[in-house]
Amino acid sequence: MWTVLRLLGFSGVHRDAQASHSAKQYHGLRNQGSTCYLNTVLQCLYMTKDFRTAVQSFKQDPQDSNQGNAGLLLQLQNLFGELNKVNATTEGITESLSINNVYEQQDAVEYYQRILKQIVPQVSQVFEGKLSNNSKCPDGHIYQEKCPFITIPLAIDTGHDKIYNVKEGLEAFFQPSQLDEDNWLYCDQCDQKTETETWNEIEEFPTVLTLHLKRFDFDYMQMRHVKNHCPMEIPPTLQLKDYEYDLYAVVNHSGDRNGGHYNAAIKSFEDNQWYCFDDSSVTKVVTIKCLLLSCFDFLYSVIYILFIFCPITPPQQYSVDALQK
Template sequence: MDRLVVKKFREKLENLSISDYQGLDSPGLTCYLNCVLQVLFWTEEFREAVKRCSGNNSTSIDPLLKELFENLEKKRPQTHKITKILGIRDVYEQRDAAEYFEKILCHTSPEASKIFKGELNHKTTCHGCKKSSDSKSFFWILPLAVKDYNHKTYNVQQGLEGFFKVQKVSGENQLYCNSCNQKQDADLECEVTQSPEALTLLLKRFTFDSKHKGYVKLQCTADVAQTVDVANCRYDLYAVVDHFGDLTGGHYTADIKSFETGSWYCFNDRSVKNVDSKYFINGENKLRSHTAYLLMYMKGKFRVLLS
């Protein structure tokens, strides 16, 4: 068979929707929500927790998620009920996927949401008296700054390491110390004191530009690590939410690794297609992307499949 014909046939097959997996039928332009719902559905532990908890907590949205997840296993369901309960009135207004990821987790039962929930300890050390103070807070997402990488490649692993580096504040940014009774230079650092089962990283591509007096999107390319180490835990990449366009007009899609097949699929609203070729290049599992926005990692889940 002619090579050109074979190539065209292969490309056609790759672009076909995968009948085994379903897209979502939304009431408007809610791609930001569709991506998050697909990621939650393909987080096996979250899916199972929602099924267990849906009848126990009427104040959560677990029953609606359970209904949606059960439908996703056999057909393309509608998201109208989820959209309504989240208070989305204008379904044609662009919104942030990270915001709705956190909003859904805040409305789900504690047993389900704890899979994504971690805890940070923030430590402040005064340079004057050398005393330290601690404060703890929980997180759904760890935000990684990419503002200095607009014209060069951003390395996710290095960005994550930078998040935990000690930062010195001085000059106008000095902090008031109760023991010294005055402002002092200080060291700020944080550490993970409770590791989530699923770790979510946010590449902060939207930043305020003082020159243009508004927020702009940073289009830098990111080297996405397939595995990351946090608090003595190894995490493996299983989902990437991409953002295309800018603040005024953009689109979200989600690439997700199926825990059933070990293959990668792109969930683009109603359509689903295999994208293994995007993640396995010359036999290596790696990704370089200028659209990656949210990165989801599972604690040790895909270590065998990625080796």
């Protein structure tokens, strides 16, 4: 429980009456069958200020062939307009994404990435960065492969009963590692396969950093995916050099890989309060008890995706050293 309290920065008491009365009225999304994964992602996108503004400002140009899935973007526009007023439906979104079976649950991370990849970069760029995958041979020859990214996947290597520290997991993602001999890479300058050290760096850091907590591993003994339910320690802010990133959205998942339920706890940029978005239900979080009852069932529900926002221009290059300074 303490990990969630630290995550959301609650003190355990009611917010003051003035803050309570000034809360925004948010609206939910109807579940078409098993579309909670989609509803949760859409609410996180809607509650991201820069993305909402970009979607609402988009104007279709029939002469521009580089507008991606313009139909999807127009459906997002319509949906965001509806969410400003009433509970909304997502039939237009599911049709644009070619979701034919709304009774089959899908992975929230997969559809978060699918939506952003199908719309124009001018709109999705708030979530996009550029990652450099580096390798080095013993003679110091360095090779770089740069590629865009939307999420950073964090492997969970702790046991089910141990606390996973997200900050340490992010540090581990950027730590250098040595490849096994079977996986050594070919060095053009050495003209042979050699010992290989690899590491990651972020060349272009997104305004919103999305962390995917990889809860599922394949168990070869059971021949199925097994979910790690370990608790997590997640700071409400993450300091990267001179930049402070603020946690504002948490996607939760209960169940197994093929089923279950998604919802989200999201901090509003409009009134600075937390809300639980659970399909058509939207609940303002006033106390820790309200949060636990609304969004977190500690027997079944676990944190799956984190959205972290940088309120100022983010750094252009990042490595593990940034977390340690």
